[in-house]
Amino acid sequence: MKPLTTVVNLTAANACVPVVALLDSGSAGNFISGSLCRQLKLKTSPSPLIYQVHSVTGKPLSRKTIRRCDIVSRITTDTNTMSESLSEKLSLLMWYFMRVIFLFGSMMLLSLRLSVFTALGLPIIWIIPEFSGRFYQKLSVQVQESLAKANDVATETFSSMKTVRSFANEDGETERYKKCLEGTYALNKVEAAAYAASTWTNSMSSLALKVSILYYGGRLVTGSDVSSGDLVSFVLYELQFTSAVEVLMSYWPHVKKAVGASEKIFEYVDRKPEIPPDGSLAPPTLKGHVRFENITFAYPKRPDTDVLKKVSLELKPGQITALVGPSGSGKTSIVSLLERFYQPQNGEILLDHKPLLSYKDQYLHEKISVVSQEPVLFARSVRENIKYGKENASDEEIQAAAKLANADDFISNLPKGYDTDAGEKGGQVSGGQKQRIAIARALIQKPQILVLDDATSSLDTESEHRVYSALRKDLKSCTVLLITHRLSGVENADHIIFLREGEVVEEGNHDQLLAKQGYYAEFAKQQNTAIHRNNAEDVTFTDQ
Numbered sequence: 001m002k003p004l005t006t007v008v009n010l011t012a013a014n015a016c017v018p019v020v021a022l023l024d025s026g027s028a029g030n031f032i033s034g035s036l037c038r039q040l041k042l043k044t045s046p047s048p049l050i051y052q053v054h055s056v057t058g059k060p061l062s063r064k065t066i067r068r069c070d071i072v073s074r075i076t077t078d079t080n081t082m083s084e085s086l087s088e089k090l091s092l093l094m095w096y097f098m099r100v101i102f103l104f105g106s107m108m109l110l111s112l113r114l115s116v117f118t119a120l121g122l123p124i125i126w127i128i129p130e131f132s133g134r135f136y137q138k139l140s141v142q143v144q145e146s147l148a149k150a151n152d153v154a155t156e157t158f159s160s161m162k163t164v165r166s167f168a169n170e171d172g173e174t175e176r177y178k179k180c181l182e183g184t185y186a187l188n189k190v191e192a193a194a195y196a197a198s199t200w201t202n203s204m205s206s207l208a209l210k211v212s213i214l215y216y217g218g219r220l221v222t223g224s225d226v227s228s229g230d231l232v233s234f235v236l237y238e239l240q241f242t243s244a245v246e247v248l249m250s251y252w253p254h255v256k257k258a259v260g261a262s263e264k265i266f267e268y269v270d271r272k273p274e275i276p277p278d279g280s281l282a283p284p285t286l287k288g289h290v291r292f293e294n295i296t297f298a299y300p301k302r303p304d305t306d307v308l309k310k311v312s313l314e315l316k317p318g319q320i321t322a323l324v325g326p327s328g329s330g331k332t333s334i335v336s337l338l339e340r341f342y343q344p345q346n347g348e349i350l351l352d353h354k355p356l357l358s359y360k361d362q363y364l365h366e367k368i369s370v371v372s373q374e375p376v377l378f379a380r381s382v383r384e385n386i387k388y389g390k391e392n393a394s395d396e397e398i399q400a401a402a403k404l405a406n407a408d409d410f411i412s413n414l415p416k417g418y419d420t421d422a423g424e425k426g427g428q429v430s431g432g433q434k435q436r437i438a439i440a441r442a443l444i445q446k447p448q449i450l451v452l453d454d455a456t457s458s459l460d461t462e463s464e465h466r467v468y469s470a471l472r473k474d475l476k477s478c479t480v481l482l483i484t485h486r487l488s489g490v491e492n493a494d495h496i497i498f499l500r501e502g503e504v505v506e507e508g509n510h511d512q513l514l515a516k517q518g519y520y521a522e523f524a525k526q527q528n529t530a531i532h533r534n535n536a537e538d539v540t541f542t543d544q
């Protein structure tokens with residue numbers, strides 16, 4: 001790893017350089033690879049963001065919520081520290097340790113008194129580096145944390161570049177990044193000073209020991225207790241001995257640090273997820289009948305706020321069930337529970353009359369496909385995006401899924417058709433096109449339960465209608481949960497559940513709910529008013 005100061009000097013010059021520099025240096029800026037995650041068997045659990053943050057010495061710093069980037073940089077830093085120390089420094093430490101033993105034995109053969117005198121002086125060269133080492137170690141943790149923070153800012157800025165630019169806030173972000181780097185730089189200077197001071201005190205203490213041995217040895221020679229030849233041999237051995245002890249001293253903090261880092265890594269590996277382990281059920285056929293029974297749920301971050309209160313609902317196979325309600329009423333939370341990302345505090349979720357908990361996690365995620373409002377596409381071709389998760393899908397299957405999602409026409413009109421690059425996070429296709437590719441990606445899995453969480457919000461009414469008609473025709477036995485704010489979508493549903501402040505307040509079909517003149521009727525009225533208002537505005541605009 002390059003010295004940190006080099007990294008910081010590089011980073012100060014240009015906002016783009018540091019990321020590269022940090023990545024190259026293999027320091028906290030590195031991203032953990034998926035394979036490493038798998039090797040460490042890290043579970044991306046629902047409450048993924050709650051971890052205990054530890055210093056590299058393994059002591060808990062505080063129980064707080066940290067971001068993914070923090071976890072990523074912490075794990076990469078710790079794994080780097082551990083692998084470096086174990087591969088190189090531990091073997092050197094063992095070699096020097098054997099050397100110290102051998103040299104001290106030889107010294108004892110030459111003069112027992114001088115050897116005892118040397119041994120008495122050893123604590124001096126032990127204690128001073130121990131204290132300076134602790135201080136240095138504390139500082140290096142701070143430097144790593146500060147680097148991780150700077151890296152967070154860079155990552156966030158680059159991944160939201162469009163938003164940054166549209167608010168003309170490039171300078172603001174550069175300033176934010178600069179401030180983080182300045183903090184790191186300041187810490188680096190202190191770290192460098194501490195390093196110099198500890199090296200200096202180490203050398204001075206061992207020099208003091210050598211001088212005292214020479215003085216005491218001289219007196220022993222004068223008193224004829226030791227021959228001058230033995231003293232010379234002893235001093236030669238002692239020089240080797242102290243330099244070996246110095247090397248041991250300098251490597252010791254690294255090994256201690258590696259022990260702390262390894263404790264942390266194994267703590268992650270052995271971490272017990274806050275949700276109960278999954279079951280073993282993976283039946284060959286699944287009907288897709290879902291029941292929520294008296295579900296009460298609060299997010300771990302806000303344990304006092306129940307977002308779902310005694311919710312009971314049923315999703316039947318072959319039916320489209322629409323979940324409607326004001327923003328924040330808990331619709332997406334229901335999906336998260338169905339995906340087993342969280343565990344409800346009370347109540348039970350049943351899938352085909354068996355507790356959701358008894359199913360294998362992977363099986364559940366194969367059988368349940370969720371398309372969200374802002375699906376994530378990968379920077380690969382449209383074809384690769386559609387067959388994501390089903391790598392062996394044939395071209396015919398890809399096209400069939402795209403047709404179902406009403407995406408085939410626009411994909412065929414793209415410059416390279418299905419081989420057109422979707423761009424980073426799907427940046428080279430429109431919002432509606434992105435949603436249709438995501439729906440095709442979900443459909444190719446042939447899920448038994450399909451959840452469309454505002455997944456057609458960017459489609460025009462005509463395209464939306466075509467998607468629903470195709471779904472209705474093709475997914476006859478599939479359970480569809482449709483979350484939408486648009487009346488045009490809800491009207492396609494067989495059953496409608498109205499959620500308000502975490503409670504099911506009404507359910508039935510469109511006509512039944514309209515007749516009730518309750519919340520749903522009000523929702524429909526508002527939608528119609530909005531449509532009329534939009535139409536009127538369009539007319540006025542055209543007149544002008």
Ligand SMILES: Nc1ncnc2c1ncn2[C@@H]1O[C@H](COP(=O)(O)OP(=O)(O)OP(=O)(O)O)[C@@H](O)[C@H]1O
Nearest residue numbers: 299301302307325326327328329330331332333334
């Ligand atoms: N990860 C979270 N941690 C804590 N609270 C959360 C979390 N996610 C959502 N909430 C809160 O839970 C409540 C329900 O959110 P949810 O996303 O389920 O609502 P929604 O009905 O899907 O809203 P929308 O229609 O706007 O998507 C909201 O008050 C929200 O602030």
